[in-house]
Amino acid sequence: MPDDNAFDRGLRTRRAVLGDAYVDAALARADSFGAPMQQWTTEVCWDRIWNRPGLDRRSRSILNLGMIAALNRPHELAAHVRAALRNGLTVAEIQEVLLQVAAYCGVPAGVDSFRIAGGIVAEWTREREGGDPDAPPSPADDCA
Incomplete structure (x- = not known):
């Protein structure tokens, strides 16, 4: 089951770094095939990596x-x-x-x-x- 908190945190970071327009466009392009990649990227890259304190x-x-x-x-x-x-x-x-x-x-x-x-x-x-x-x-x- 996906961690909704990781997605929400990652989405906030992704928007802060890339801008709302870029993120909105990427999410809008995601069809049923691409949606899992958008979710994975947001949770892993943008929350679990970009939000690390190191x-x-x-x-x-x-x-x-x-x-x-x-x-x-x-x-x-x-x-x-x-x-x-x-x-x-x-x-x-x-x-x-x-x-x-x-x-x-x-x-x-x-x-x-x-x-x-x-x-x-x-x-x-x-x-x-x-x-x-x-x-x-x-x-x-x-x-x-």
């Missing part, structure tokens, strides 16, 4: 960027670049993570990751009406 959200974002870039998962990388910005990483920090990916995982992974992240950073900056792309988002930006 690392803060910034650190988890850094790890996710590196792992997802290394695995060449462009859709997830785009989501987690946005999440990293929401969690307070600067553009310069994201660049450093992706440079390290290029050094350890290969230039093609780095090039693709920079291309994807660059588009997200440009979008993020435009949404903030020309604000400093290296400034972390304000706490008010955490509400989608």
Whole structure:
């Protein structure tokens, strides 16, 4: 039997990190086949992992960027670049993570990751009406 508390806690964390619009769209796309994966991801990744006390959200974002870039998962990388910005990483920090990916995982992974992240950073900056792309988002930006 699923742990409804784990789902609810995970959903709150998932929304805080990825934003309501992203989470709502993911849940809306889930048909009877995909719904178990949405539930599992929300409970395991977003509650049992992201809510553990050992690392803060910034650190988890850094790890996710590196792992997802290394695995060449462009859709997830785009989501987690946005999440990293929401969690307070600067553009310069994201660049450093992706440079390290290029050094350890290969230039093609780095090039693709920079291309994807660059588009997200440009979008993020435009949404903030020309604000400093290296400034972390304000706490008010955490509400989608």
